[in-house]
Amino acid sequence: MQTKIETFIRVFIDEGGYREVLVGLRNTLLIAVLGLLIGIVIGTVIAAIRVMPKYKRLPRVLDKICQVYVGFFRGTPMVVQLLLFWYVLLPLMGVNLPALSIGNFSIGPEVWASIIVFGLNSGAYISEIMRGGILSVDYGQTEGGRSVGLSYGTTMMKIVIPQAVKNILPTMGNEFITLIKETSVVSFIGATDLYKTFNDMGSNTYEFMVPYLVMGMIYIVLVSVIALGIKLMERRLARSDRNH
């Protein structure tokens, strides 16, 4: 055990392995956060389409498209989606994702691809969460908004969705945590995330025990911090329920 720890410390600190880990951590957070943001936008739009009254043809067609979308992203594993996107869709379309670098800060194309796939994937899940949230808001709120002359979209954006978001915040936090943990599959397309940096460290030294242990701890700390942040946010949003 002693030597295992010593090996790890040597690689991690003396040989600058921590810098790799920081890059991995940054990518993990970047993929999860941007993925979540894209997911929220996509999810909200899909949810709004799916709860729209369906008298006319357009909402019905859009609804079908959304159903297919959600069906695909919920019906296949994230890894499969990543691989399909990176090895099938991008080459077929002939797209080369650019690498962005500002000084030491660089984000490779595989990270961009991961962000996009995570966004699309979480969009499908969030749309269902959001739909539940929208349906949980009393229909009277919609009627109140429409009765003063606001359009369906405005009523949704200003009245219903803010209340829906409050109701679904705990579930949304859950989704974010899931995303953080799911980022460990992006190494399949060669992106450097938290998991990959520790895995590399293990492969280079043939000592996996300590790196994986440290990796587990980092994930736990990360998730705990996020859970705390969500709790604080919930308290802030609960203002409109309380007497004061």
Add this chain to the structure above:
Amino acid sequence: MIEIINLQKKFGENVALNGITTTVKDGEKVVVIGPSGCGKSTFLRCLNCMEDPTGGSIIFGGEDLADMRVDINRHREKMGMVFQQFNLFNNMTVLENIMLAPVHLRTKRLKQAKRKNFGRKIANLFRKEKKALIEITETKASIKKEAEETARKLLARIGLEEKADVYPATLSGGQKQRIAIIRSLAMNPQVILFDEPTSALDPEMVGEVLDLIRELANEGMTMVIVTHEMGFAREVADRVIFMSDGVITEEGTPAEIFDNPQNPRTQHFLRAVLH
């Protein structure tokens, strides 16, 4: 003001309104009464297309609201509605509740005007005869300021100025309903529709809400009121409509309906509710 011609509404096979024809005149207070399930709420909700009519026409502001192509939002601004369950926006303070629609809609129109002017300016570069720009006298800030002044004035009117910055969850039913009423007033409507405004209230709060409605009535606001408060109906109404089974069974002045009802259904109903 509102001309209703052969209005029909079906929920699937279930006929809720079976050909209603009547006219609400300028400044008139029409009270709709009838047994529960007779379609009186549906009738009211069809007037501003909260429920889309399945037949007939509603002529308001020169357009037929039952026509799905009409921009209903524009007309709803001029047709306030007060609900049984108040429907204040729970995520906003009282002041925001009142200001939301006026500010949002006027700002939207301001943006539209600006966009149009921009287009005209560009087009004018190529025109010999310059097209005049739309005159813009307000800014986003002035709209907001004005709306806030109106909102505070309205709140002062019902004696709830100090509640401007609280959320609806903290208010009593009577306060909520009075705020809902001034929220619709803030749009400067031509007519207000009341859908059983006191039915969800505790008995001791009914009075304050009815007082406010009475006040508006005396100021000449056009109103269509669905209610179970017979005493109030008699006092406020210019005309009472008695509905049953989705049709108007009898209509007339309060004296005619309450003191000398002709139709047996009306007689039966009034005997039951007036004890």
